[in-house]
Amino acid sequence: MNLADRLRLAAERLAGRTAVTLDGAQLTYGAMELMSARVAALLRRRGIGAGDRVAVMLPNVPEFAVVYYGVLRTGAVVVPLDPLLRKREIAAYVGDCGARLLIAWHAFAETAEAGTAGTGADCFFVVPGEFPRLLGGMAAEREIVPRSAGDTAVIHYTSGTTGRAKGIELTHANLGSNAATVSRMHALGVDDVVLGALPLYHSFGQTCSLNAAVHAGARLTLLPRFEAGRALEVIRRDGVTVFQGVPTMYIALLDHPGASDMSLLRVCVSGGAAMPLDVLRAYETRFGCPIVEGYGLSETSPVAATNRAGPGRRPGSIGWPVKDVEMKVVGEDGRELPHGQVGEIIVRGPNVMKGYWNDPAATAEVIRDGWFHTGDLGRVDGDGFFFLVDRRRDVIIRGGYTVYPREVEEVLYEHPAVRQAVVVGIPHPELGEEVAAVVTLRAPVGPDELRDFAKERMAAYKYPRRVSFTDELPMTPTGKVLKRTLGLSLNE
Structure with missing residues (x-):
């Protein structure tokens, strides 16, 4: 299997439907598939093949999706980087994974070149207007290199510099199963419009926005930088039905004087941090759209648990594990604790990472007997709802x-x-x-x-x-x- 197959399948049945938009720019599923095949051809010319690491430092623009799936088509590994990283951070991540190429947005060219200097990685810059013309001259690489379920698709880096960063290896199976779960959980379909306000370089935005939308054949409308007024404009203009964000986004929307009717929204999803109950209640009262709070980490692709929409939802809870995922709360001795007692949340399932890149000791520290130890403290009630209490680590x-x-x-x-x-x-x-x-x-x-x-x-x-x-x-x-x-x- 190869995660890029999801885009090919969507393009086969929805070629003329819009896949990704950014204001006036749009890509249909057919165009996105073709452009990603041409990116694959470009990478082939540069000697990129299966297993090679390609760092991608792009903001929330349609080109991110094109490059992301283009890299995956070749069997290479995507290493998404925050476009705001400084040169020392770029050097640490690119050097650690041994990336052969950094594909960066043109506005960050100087920092990207300085960061890759001495790492052995080449740089390629995506310039609006020029990028599609360049791809137009390439013969599409129609083959999607087969990968096994356990092959690494993406390496997400934790924070860190000078070699201390840890690369989270997520496989094609990790990401594919999690995207399918998110799509099914929120009943995403071809008529849905997902607001892409979460950074696509982060696992939350990448799985829950990009990959889940492609899996469902939905439309993803991008917002390069979240600003409440701009988000409201895009929600109304594009008929957004699914809004995924972090609590600060919901707070900003509540504080914005222009926020009023958002009846088109079908579901709102919150993650990344605990949602204050007062904010949740105020938002739902004002806008009439339920907020579904979830839980996960980059190491869990990222979704491990979530509340569900409807009468079974429990505000203040992170819900219960998603399909095929197990979670429990354990004490210091590793034994499961009774309901109501606070301990460490551990997770097991198809969403759990392969491990930390080239760091077996760190991997063994967190994955024991098949269970990923999150370092987060929580409790579970008698109905099976999990509650996040605190973080054991100092993150x-x-x-x-x-x-x-x-x-x-x-x-x-x-x-x-x-x-x-x-x-x-x-x-x-x-x-x-x-x-x-x-x-x-x-x-x-x-x-x-x-x-x-x-x-x-x-x-x-x-x-x-x-x-x-x-x-x-x-x-x-x-x-x-x-x-x-x-x-x-x-x-x-």
Whole structure:
């Protein structure tokens, strides 16, 4: 099997129907299939074949879908990257997976070239207008290279730099089964219009928006950057029926003065962070569209559990496992806990990743006896509904984006004035969490300088907005920083 077969099958039965739109630009299923076949031919000319890694650094534009399926057609592996990454981050990811090529949006050419310098990867830039003309001169590569269910299709990177990043290997079976599950769960069909506001380089947007829409033959209308007013305009203009977003998007829509009737929406899906109950209730009361909250991680392709629409839904819960997926809550000894007790959520099923790229030790740490240990704390009630309680790890979820504190700390340590740096998440009314740094100094420096120092070296959502100074950090007897105590003190 090859995930690109889903596009070919859709094109065979829906060739003239619109697949992807961005404002006035649109691609039919037939055109998207043909262009992806020409991308495959272009890659062949560059020597790209089965198993090779191709990094893709594109925003939410129709070209993303064309390139994504084009890479898969050749049997190569897609490595999606955030277009806002800095050169050091690009170098870390491209170097770690040994990508032979980086396909990047023209606006990020300078950063892309700087990031790939010394990695051995070539760069190819997608320029609007020029890209379709280039593909028009290529003979389509109609063959879709067969892949087995366990072959890697995509490598999603966790945050990290200088070799510390972990590549999450998702197989064709992982992604195919999860897309089919999402499509079936939300009853997606050819008359549905899905709002593509989630970044396509992220597993949430890639599976639940792009792959699920293609599986169902639905239309995906893209929004390169979420802004409430613009989203409302697109929802009304294009007749959007399915809206998938993170809680901050719903909060922004509630706060927008122009938000009124959105009766065309059939279902709204929330993920990426816990949805505040007050926001859920206010949204549903105002707009009359139920929000279905789900749960998952990139390591689970990403959907592991979800609420269902209808009378069985339980607000505040992440629902129960999706088809063919098992979940349970276990204690420190790995044994399943009784209903109501808080423990670690573990997952088993066809959605669980193959492993971390070239990191068997890290893989063995999280996948034990076939179960993926999420590091998230939760509980399950007597009816089988799961509730996410907290995160065991120190990961910060800022507006649906994952920020790893150690990565931020490592950047801060590069500043000569910094003696110690600790990064924690603190509550934020709109983003869920904000990134905060507490620093001890060896030389005078201001918070603005440290903030700007980190900002220059990291993607925009990662750097600490709040920088505080202290003479001494709270420590355990074994010398570990008491991050929880530190986070609580920052909120006082």
